[in-house]
């Protein structure tokens with residue numbers, strides 16, 4: 001049995017930083033990883049996808065060159081092998097530098113293998129038994145694949161395997177119109193593939209307000225992506241070399257050369273031996289945690305996607321910050337203090353923070369909203385990218401901003417004006433007097449706030 005001050009399972013977005021802080025405080029840490037250090041973000045998530053999105057945007061800009069008075073001689077060719085290689089390089093560089101840091105930091109033992117609880121304080125990795133008074137779970141999630149009829153007869157892609165394609169599909173069908181589905185849909189359309197999205201809800205990006213969903217649909221259909229919503233009872237079958245996707249409610253059948261299933265993710269908690277430690281899970285398999293990220297078992301914490309309180313790199317990293325601040329810096333940081341924020345990396349991107357209008361109304365707040373089309377934003381006009389809209393939701397009684405969305409050029413950056421104001425709890429009338437820089441997207445935020453009215 002090897003004894004450490006702390007054991008961390010999973011080297012995703014929280015584990016390595018936590019290991020570094022503990023080691024810096026003079027503690028011995030075992031960091032256990034069964035696959036690649038860096039977890040989903042580095043190896044199969046944010047980093048490769050945003051690298052691929054950048055290649056796709058380059059193709060799009062070249063295609064639009066004539067709109068800007070710039071002409072290219074000859075056609076456009078996507079060299080998918082080179083596109084894939086660029087993403088692989090980004091992955092490998094990030095993974096290697098993290099590995100170098102972890103293996104060269106005194107106090108951290110990077111242990112390769114699958115970890116499983118034997119008891120509350122004991123973890124097995126292969127033949128090795130490890131124990132520590134503090135155990136931190138950062139095991140992440142993986143694609144969830146629904147049991148569609150016919151699934152076993154066909155080959156399909158997930159967000160993990162599609163990253164490694166080196167040849168362009170003729171026709172990519174995507175089941176699921178959420179983050180993964182939409183980012184890959186636009187990316188592959190821009191690479192030159194025919195793309196069909198099949199979503200069982202009434203809208204794409206169904207968590208968003210209807211006006212935002214509608215605008216997202218408009219952006220994607222304008223690029224020639226076929227969108228099939230309300231697709232119930234999806235069935236899969238093989239037709240020659242192709243995959244046929246049929247639905248019950250009159251949507252046309254889609255026959256595609258490739259199929260990506262992007263219907264959500266499930267936590268990696270089913271093979272961790274949690275029953276041997278008595279750690280409680282919720283109905284969806286997420287580890288139940290309190291406001292300080294402690295599980296129901298003393299001395300065991302859960303961070304990142306596996307606790308179901310955020311499914312993003314920044315939320316996993318913030319979980320690390322909360323635990324480190326509370327255990328090492330004598331602070332009292334809480335999960336409930338975090339304001340949800342995220343971006344959907346279609347182009348133009350959607351930056352989002354806080355509540356949607358429908359969430360705010362469901363909570364019974366005295367809601368006031370203001371929207372503005374991106375066609376009124378000078379910077380967007382100058383860039384020739386006027387799709388989308390800005391929207392803010394505020395509480396008219398308290399003057400607090402409840403949420404905001406910027407679907408538009410630079411929306412993922414400009415939304416930080418709202419993120420910071422909401423974090424500082426600045427009432428919106430104060431922001432109306434800020435003097436932003438011209439010409440930016442953010443300069444329209446005071447005007448947007450000026451349009452707030454109750455309805």
Ligand SMILES: Cc1cc2nc3c(=O)[nH]c(=O)nc-3n(C[C@H](O)[C@H](O)[C@H](O)COP(=O)(O)OP(=O)(O)OC[C@H]3O[C@@H](n4cnc5c(N)ncnc54)[C@H](O)[C@@H]3O)c2cc1C
Nearest residue numbers: 010012013034039040041045115139140304305311312313
């Ligand atoms: C295609 C895609 C694109 C994304 N894009 C974005 C984006 O643009 N922005 C954003 O914020 N988020 C994005 N995400 C989400 C983001 O990647 C995840 O939320 C984030 O990586 C979660 O981090 P984590 O630390 O919770 O877990 P992970 O990064 O998943 O790490 C968990 C680690 O634990 C290891 N592990 C699991 N079980 C065991 C075990 N029993 N023993 C040992 N090791 C184990 C795994 O191998 C893994 O390395 C994207 C996700 C996907 C799939």
Ligand SMILES: NC(=O)c1ccc[n+]([C@@H]2O[C@H](COP(=O)([O-])OP(=O)(O)OC[C@H]3O[C@@H](n4cnc5c(N)ncnc54)[C@H](O)[C@@H]3O)[C@@H](O)[C@H]2O)c1
Nearest residue numbers: 176177178179180181199200201262263264311343344345
């Ligand atoms: N930009 C980002 O930050 C980013 C990018 C990609 C992924 N992610 C993370 O990865 C997670 C998973 O992404 P995702 O797109 O797989 O999940 P998601 O929950 O965002 O979207 C899944 C979509 O599939 C639909 N769906 C579910 N079951 C279906 C079925 N049986 N038939 C048809 N449609 C069905 C849902 O209605 C939803 O629209 C996200 O929650 C997010 O946290 C983040």
